[in-house]
Amino acid sequence: MTFRALSGLSILVVIVLAAALVRLTVGRVPLEDGTWQIVFGIPVRELLPLRLGATVSALAAGWALGLAGCLLQVLLRNPLASPWILGLSSGAGLGVMIALAIAVLAGVTIPGGGGLMLPAVLGALGALGITWSLGRVNGVLEPLRLLLVGVVVASLAGALSMALQDLVPHGLRADFLDWMMGRIPESPGGGVLGTTLVIAFVVTMVAAFGADRIDLACLGEDEARSSGLDLGRLRSGLFLGAGALTAAAVALVGPIGFVGLLAPHLARLLVGPGHRLLIPATCLAGIAMLLSAEALRQLIDLGGGRLHVGVVTALIGGPFFLWLLCTGRGWTR
Amino acid sequence: MKSSTRHILRTARVLCWLVLLGCIPGCGDRTSGMDASTSGPQVRIVSLSPALSQILMDLGHQELIVGCTPWAPAGLERVPVVGDLLRPDLERISAVRPDLILVQPTQLGVDPGLAQLAAQRGWAIRSWTLNRLEDIEVVLEELPESLRVAGVDPAPMLSSIQQWRKRRDLLLVPDPKVEALGETVVLFGIDPPMAFGRETYLNDLLESLGGLNAIRAPGYLESSLEDLVVLAPRSVVILATSPGSALEQAAQLRTMLGASAEGLDIHAIDGADLLVPGTRLLDGVQRFRARLEERP
Structure with a gap:
């Protein structure tokens, strides 16, 4: 391991630990005038499970989203690829909107935040299935076709979600928009959190063991084939891995943008392009980004409530991505 | 022209006419025939x-x-x-x-x-x-x-x-059962917890019944589970559009709060009338008070 890689990984680990520390120790207490004061300190026994819940949820979702972004950037050979480019986020949103509309029309209980997880996963998997089946040529995933199908699926799912919004009352539209901005649960369902962690761990292991093959795939189609690499199989593996990671993350925290897009670039900047180190670094970068956003959210009080974590990732991620773009860092070095 | 082509064109023409007929007011949905009547109420x-x-x-x-x-x-x-x-x-x-x-x-x-x-x-x-x-x-x-x-x-x-x-x-007089609720958070959603703050009609109702809103900020607030724990209200009232939904949300909140929910008095109220700021609020208040009466 080179000094650059070692220092890069160390930086990411330090950021993750610092963000976790902030998330675990920052809270707020109500004042007499109705405002809240931010306080630091070791949480009391009642608060610790809630803060740990949010910290572990951010860790799991950041890990999954970062890795999904990395796999998709290899698969599509496009530095702009992210989990949302294949329509998974829009598909999940459509799933949630369909559930809300059905609940209203059938006069049944509207599922709360936890109840929206299943339709989100079903929507994401539905979009994944469509993109998968239409993105292949002669049974093999073709990156450009996959990208175009993903964009169309995302647009269609987004349009259908908007159309369905007319079927639900304003209050539920607000719920939907709230969900679309992402939220780190303080009390995550054990099943969803556990599933996300297991999927993230398994895909990380598989990707790490296949890092050499991923590196070969990055060289180009002809080079990869001449080296005996089964590109079709590799692409299928990358696609399914990224899809499972994204669906699990969406189920846990909703659609949060920029983490999947930026984490691979940040990791590449710190440890270089080799996937043996890039994969663990991307996982750490994803965790660092989402956990930092969640910690930062704790420090900002706008009066009417806290910022959505998706807003924080976009506000930080957008300028950072522009900086990477303007300086050419992140994918050229 | 082949007979099959002619048949297709004829069918298409008939379909076009049907579509055009469907666009004429009165042939469609609930809204399409609304300007057909000339008589009606004195003030519309x-x-x-x-x-x-x-x-x-x-x-x-x-x-x-x-x-x-x-x-x-x-x-x-x-x-x-x-x-x-x-x-x-x-x-x-x-x-x-x-x-x-x-x-x-x-x-x-x-x-x-x-x-x-x-x-x-x-x-x-x-x-x-x-x-x-x-x-x-x-x-x-x-x-x-x-x-x-x-x-x-x-x-x-x-x-x-x-x-x-x-x-x-x-109806809107101090009620010992409401006073006994102590500091109360009134929620109209639990994930995330959405609370009625001060300067809202529900805060006015609660105060007129002798209750005390634990939220001191004005307006409708999105909070968090941690905020709820820190506020440490004695009671939480969950308003939902149906009794089933209210009960379900109460159970869900208790689960999410875990040990912090111990000692917290959570009330699930059918709040369909309380969630609309109109004259039916009084029906909602009556139901709320009756619900509190039912509890020991």
Whole structure:
């Protein structure tokens, strides 16, 4: 391991630990005038499970989203690829909107935040299935076709979600928009959190063991084939891995943008392009980004409530991505 | 031309005619035939607020409503939908030829397109905010006058309002059961917890019943589970649109709070009437008090 890689990984680990520390120790207490004061300190026994819940949820979702972004950037050979480019986020949103509309029309209980997880996963998997089946040529995933199908699926799912919004009352539209901005649960369902962690761990292991093959795939189609690499199989593996990671993350925290897009670039900047180190670094970068956003959210009080974590990732991620773009860092070095 | 091609063209022509016929008013949905009738109520009212529709209905003038929102109260199913508060459908509103439009304005005020059209067509627009309990009283003061100007006899309405006020005075008095709730957080959603703060009609109701809102900030607030634990209220009241939903949310909140829920008094209330700032609030209050009476 080179000094650059070692220092890069160390930086990411330090950021993750610092963000976790902030998330675990920052809270707020109500004042007499109705405002809240931010306080630091070791949480009391009642608060610790809630803060740990949010910290572990951010860790799991950041890990999954970062890795999904990395796999998709290899698969599509496009530095702009992210989990949302294949329509998974829009598909999940459509799933949630369909559930809300059905609940209203059938006069049944509207599922709360936890109840929206299943339709989100079903929507994401539905979009994944469509993109998968239409993105292949002669049974093999073709990156450009996959990208175009993903964009169309995302647009269609987004349009259908908007159309369905007319079927639900304003209050539920607000719920939907709230969900679309992402939220780190303080009390995550054990099943969803556990599933996300297991999927993230398994895909990380598989990707790490296949890092050499991923590196070969990055060289180009002809080079990869001449080296005996089964590109079709590799692409299928990358696609399914990224899809499972994204669906699990969406189920846990909703659609949060920029983490999947930026984490691979940040990791590449710190440890270089080799996937043996890039994969663990991307996982750490994803965790660092989402956990930092969640910690930062704790420090900002706008009066009417806290910022959505998706807003924080976009506000930080957008300028950072522009900086990477303007300086050419992140994918050229 | 082959006979099969001719057959296809003929079929296509017939289909085109059917589509064109379907576009003629009266052949379609609930909204399409609304400008067909010439007779109707003496004053034609479009209500773009479910709460104002409810108040008008409770005052005995449901028949005056010729246009409403998709979320109008039960009883207006046969009234054409003409958009809603944020997106009034100007074409549909024109089609029902209103004399008076009732609006509960957003922070941005009345939709400028609607205001402009109303000015051109001579429709009156009356708008009331319904944030506080006293706002309902303002509507009850001013609505009969607006209808009187339009030619409606206000006497029956004034009688209904009198009865409503009497009932309000009987119901909205300090209740020992409500006082016993102690510091209370009233939620209308739990994931994330959405709370009624100060300067809201539900805070006014709670205070008039002798309750104490644990939230001191004004307005409708999105909080977090941690905020709930830090606030440490003695009670949490969950309002939902059905009893089942309220119970389900109460159980879910208890699960999410874990050990922190111990000692917390969580009340699940069928709050359909309490979630609309209208005259039916009193029904909701009555149900809320009865629910508290049921508990030991």
